[in-house]
Amino acid sequence: QAKEQFFPVLVYRTGPYAPNGVPFANGYVDYLKLVNANGGLNGVKISFEECETGYATDRGVECYERLKSKGATVFQPLSTGITFALTEKAPVDKIPLITAGYGRSESADGGVFKWNFPLLGTYWINADALVQHVGKKEGGLDKLKGKKIALVYHDSPFGKEPIPVLQERAKMHGFELQMLPVTAPGVEQKSTWLQIRQSRPDYVFLWGWGVMNSTALKEAVATGYPREKMYGVWWAGAEPDVKDVGEAAKGYNAAAMQHGAQPDAKVVQDILAKLHGKGQGTGPKEEVGSVLYMRGMISAMLGVEGVKRAQERFGKGKVMSGEQVRWGLENLALDQKKLDGLGFAGVMRPVSTSCQDHVGAGWVRVHTWDGKKWGFTSDWLQADDMILKPMVKAAADKYAAEKKLERRKPEDCQS
Amino acid sequence: MLYRENGQFKTSYASDQQIFPIAQDRLGILLLVAFAAVVVPMVASEYIFRAILIPFLILSLAALGLNILVGYCGQISLGTGGFMAVGAYAAYNFFVRIEGMPVVPALLLGGVCATVVGVLFGIPSLRIKGLYLAVATLAAQFFIDWSFLRIKWFTNDSASGSVSVSGLQVLGLPIDTPAAKYLFCLAFLCVFGLMAKNLVRGNVGREWMAMRDMDVAASVIGIRPVQAKLSAFAVSSFIVGVAGGLWGFVHLGSWEPAAFSIDRSFQLLFMIIIGGLGSIMGSFFGAAFIVILPILLNQIPAWLGVPISTATASHLEYMIFGALIVFFLIVEPHGLARLWSIAKEKLRLWPFPH
Amino acid sequence: MGFFLETLIGGLMTGMLYSLIALGFVLIFKASGVFNFAQGAMVLLAALAMARFSEWIPAGLGIESKTLGNILAFVAAMAVMVGVAWVIERWVLGKLVNQEGITLLMATLGVTYFLDGAGQTIFGSDIYKIDVGLPKDPIFLLENVFQGGILVGQEDLYAALIAASMVAVLAAFFQYTATGRALRAVADDHQAAQSIGIPLNRIWVIVWSVAGFVALVAGIIWGSKLGVQFSLSLVALKALPVVILGGLTSVPGAIIGGLIIGVGEKLSEVYIGSMVGGGIEIWFAYALALIFLLVRPQGLFGEKIIDRV
Amino acid sequence: MSTPNILLNVNGIEVIYNHVILVLKGVSLQVPEGRVVALLGGNGAGKTTTLRAVSNLLAGERGEVTKGSIELRGERIEKLSTSDMVNRGVVQVMEGRHCFAHLTIEENLMTGAYTRRDGKAAVAETLEKVYNYFPRLKTRRTSQAAYTSGGEQQMCAIGRALMANPKMVLLDEPSMGLAPQIVEEVFEIVKDLNTKERVTFLLAEQNTNIALRYSDYGYILENGRIVMDGEARALRENEDVKEFYLGMGGGDRKSFKDVKSYKRRKRWLA
Amino acid sequence: MSNSHDSSGKKIGDVILDVANISLRFGGVKALTDISFNVREHEIRSIIGPNGAGKSSMLNCINGVYAPQEGQITFRGQRFSHMNRRQVAEMGLARTFQNLALFKGMSVIDNIMTGRNMKMKSNLFLQALRWGPAEREESAHREHVEHIIDFLEIQAFRKTPVGRLPYGLQKRVDLGRALAMEPQVLLLDEPMAGMNVEEKQDMCRFILDVNEEFGTTIVLIEHDMGVVMDISDRVVVLDYGKKIGDGTPDEVRSNEDVISAYLGTSH
């Protein structure tokens, strides 16, 4: 029996969120295949199995239990709701969770959340970067005074995540925050947009996922709200969100979790050549390199690199356990050279995690839909740690108190 | 041994009034409970516990509660998810806000809160009937969902609206292993199952059924509609509320209102219809069908080693699941419980047909 | 004031769109006593069929004209819906004659799962586009009276007109034709209807086909508004309060109910919702229906619930 | 076997409900064209079940014919649907009225003409005929059927069947709940249709007395089996029939007041 | 207790139920117009009349299913302008229904047991636990119900769901349920419809037994004139919602109005 490192793949290829879930899943799986095609993890083959969650928490938990018993060593729940549920279970089972760009924002604090890894960014980072960006547009954060920002959000833990940061920023800069929840899945937004038409906010932040995003854009068209003033979370900035709105969505912006749609990236070309070229690709060829496909790929890469890092310490060519992978994730050191080697040049920036910092890098760009494709329209942005750090710490401490957890000791960080 | 009723003469009404008048049935149930309490914990894997047995037990309990309302009293409700949520969040508040509150009383108090809310939303049933009532109860579902999303106090001011509990223990014994959780739920289910069975075969149960079958006639023989209907709402929501508490505390550990969404309400309703309206046993059958079948279907391709994509597999799963629902309804419109009793009836007559 | 009117009109338009879906429920309920849980799935299936055929047919046959492509796609999608009707009669309802309403409802749930699965298997689960040329841009009325005018969605306006005319035709059909009467008879008592020679199987195929047609129209309109993908089937949930408010058995009730719900939920969300944190429209719609039902338990125009000994 | 003038031939049928309840245990009977045949028997004998088997209404009750055959004019009909039967001119009046509750009396009657293809005028004529038979229906024509009295509903059910212009009617307990004169009238109608329009009748009746007066032939069904059959006249004279079905054991009709038997009372007291 | 079968030997008491000037309308339909009659204790009082005359509606007024627009009903000395169902039941009035209003999903035993609901006192918690008193109560009432089942000779069907019983037996169960209430006055709406002579005889025997052994007052609606004339003490005749006759069977039988409206000449 050959040695295999098992990767569980939680996906949603059916249901309301499928249009967004599918490209992500395809990218994720393609990357794993690519790793295998390139010889695996220092000789260890990756085996993987998909499990359909439908973005529903209870099914996600079932998938977790099922795949866990097959030897999973790192989970990516692909839903903030599922992440919340698994956060309780992971420490017991000693399996790390990667929640790249989602999940609980306070889990950035590795001192409390030993098993959570919101790599590359949390919603707080995302929200903070967007505020900075519009601030810049206005000519300085102080110019936000008296302005109004409407937050149209998915009425779920995911949608509520950015609220504390936005409130904090609103207090700091004196802008008004109008909060407009949208009931999941978000197909009915008429009154939301009527309210927007009435209150004429200067910016609309769209914290949506799935069909909610395209619906929001259509309603914006129908009520004549300028798309240029709309900024989406990084889950609201992909092709399925704008595809069937087409031309009308032109000018709409969204945060990019570092990457955008980058069909020219080397890793994408590799996949096209080594997998799709041989008919072993997942999903349609045309979608390879699209935003969510890229995100899936990157997420998979983070998991893979976590395992590889662990192997560096615990033995190359061995199958890693959950605890070992956890260490790998906590000690990620993906410098630019490594990234370039993996084919991610121009896609992302270095990531390095530590015991305290489970994010690794909080870089954000903004990209804009030009009617046909997404293109970057901003410089690199970075969340303001002065603001976020204390918030993260406070929230993590609150969690620790509730759960009667101790902060990790320095020696714990060594293991 | 042979399944025969003959020769078992009842010498008193009390003996005829037993839950399971046939000796073989009594034995069977005893064995089943013994099996569930002793053998299962020894053999089941963690996955079976966590992903199948625990959800099955809890949802059976909720289905049981709902069956009292819908199956016995004839008041279709689509607010079950909401009542479960009330049970869960109320229990949560009792648990975290009152220092040293033990789990079981917290869960029961959660049930009590669900009862209050259930009765409140049951009041329209005095006027509204059938499908109209069913849809109207969605008002409860959505309102409750909304409250837990919006009113921060209920979630102990958690920013995301998601709450979690940990460190459950009963009389000093921690409930942390899957087997412990399983037994904890099993105990609840057995106790409530027994009490529910007692209720439905007693006077209260008959009043409920009378309301369901023909309310005018029921009122003419002196049954008070208000009392009968609201008591059904109360008992049902209590059980449903406790099940909600268990779902949150034991199964999920951490949850958000979406855990008790309208899908859950529908799911529970489907369980009791497929299982058998007006049958305690049916609640279990239905829960098994709806919880376990999709999981099995989902895994069949993997077992067979057929390489089909997840998407195709889950679409197929939907199709097969839908087809099976229709199939079972055609075979027996009154649900699996009835199918079961027909099978028993045949067995009883065997080998002489009819 | 301008804003109030705008919300009002927006509510009315949305209401009409709900009516379109509600109509499907009413139709089947009235004609067979079945509360068709699968209505949402039918809308999705019809929309998926329409969206995909309008890609496939022009591509396959090399048709340039968009109109022709759409027409052919419509015909093909309708054929699919008739097929569905036939299958449902043959394999589901035909075998459940004379069963209780709740059993039939459950059976339609099975159908829902089946259609959801089948539809996505055949037509895919991505997001697709239907473009039948409904104009998307808003128009502004009374610009001289109110600052900024009153915004009305053109697309909504067309949709409302289509919905209204379909309702008018169907209402007349039920009340005034012999077939309409026979359908109502079937809803009352399957067995008695059979006993006087009403062929349930044929009737059901027809009714479900008509419901399929309604679903197709609803699917096209909603689909061109929202894009075609799974969530379209959830719109059915918004039609439920409409159906019960209007009365399960009343075709015109579907319209009136739709208008009341549409207006009620939009006004409440905008005026009350903003005070309590928003997101109230869904439960408000149901609560509104509930309040109406307390006064009239059979809905505004539903047939009185018969309660006799 | 079927001779040309046997319209309906039921041959040793067995009926099972719900896969387990065996109700008919080999029932055979013949109905000659243009005759009135009565099917008699106590509660639960299986009369209704027999009629349902003929009209193919069993499926809805989850019953099925498991043995034997049924022929209409020599054609096997077990596989047909009820509406096929109606199209062949066989209509059943169901026990327990089964009016369409939400439809008015007139709408109920008009639906009865659903299978008619002979034009509006002809249907209107039949409607008039039915109103003539049952004037009470005419006065209640705009009333929803659910809100009419029991007897009115019974008339409506019979009238509705007649609207189809049937060749053969399966009448299940037509007299139930009707006032005595109306009962008499219903049977007069039967006779009328039978003689004038040569409509064949198979009627299940509890009111043995009147049924035998108006029919040509009778079958007595008990416990799912035919226990006796014969010309109506002969049956009326039969001593057993007199005692058990006509209530005239030993000659005259006994007063209902005097039928109390000591044995039963004693049991009640015990 | 009398053992005479003759009505003259039976103790007929005072008026127990008095119906005065009752009018009932449904929209334009006048179901009852100014009806007055009374019922004496221990008697068998029949109501007859053509279809749609208003007989069932009359019963419905008496036990509170319908609320008449005009008139009063006096029952056991208490006067009501419309009756409250529960209260009426508590005061000892029970009825059967023309169109079978049984609880279809329940067994024969359970149907009859529901008739005892007002007499069962133990509360929900006791019942849930089946604690001593609840268990004892259930058994005691069960015993009573078994007597009724024996009496009506439906032992074999005890556990059968009533929906599966043939029509005639369902009527008996309906009667059984009413009897279980141990009523003082029993209203019977066409209890013998759909029965053959033998079964009618049985039914008559049940009715007479109840009447004689327990002195239960009976109000009977029936279309079988043989039965009505044989067993009733007095008869009311309704036609189109109006009272057209009232008296002993013999008086009614010879009343011209009654003959032309209802009995016809053939009788």
Ligand SMILES: Nc1ncnc2c1ncn2[C@@H]1O[C@H](COP(=O)(O)OP(=O)(O)OP(=O)(O)O)[C@@H](O)[C@H]1O
């Ligand atoms: N749907 C059913 N399911 C189960 N058993 C049934 C069903 N219908 C009838 N039966 C049983 O079949 C037997 C015959 O019933 P059927 O109705 O044919 O009698 P019947 O002669 O018409 O009686 P009645 O004069 O009372 O109408 C009865 O014992 C009855 O319990």
Ligand SMILES: Nc1ncnc2c1ncn2[C@@H]1O[C@H](COP(=O)(O)OP(=O)(O)OP(=O)(O)O)[C@@H](O)[C@H]1O
């Ligand atoms: N709820 C109601 N709504 C409208 N009309 C009614 C209602 N109840 C009874 N009626 C009408 O009142 C009249 C009397 O009905 P009722 O049922 O009392 O007649 P009945 O004397 O019992 O006749 P039968 O012998 O046919 O049972 C009928 O014409 C009936 O249609």
Ligand SMILES: CC(C)C[C@H](N)C(=O)O
């Ligand atoms: C892909 C998903 C993780 C994004 C989703 N909106 C969530 O955070 O729940």
Ligand SMILES: [Mg+2]
């Ligand atoms: Mg019968």
Ligand SMILES: [Mg+2]
């Ligand atoms: Mg009557």
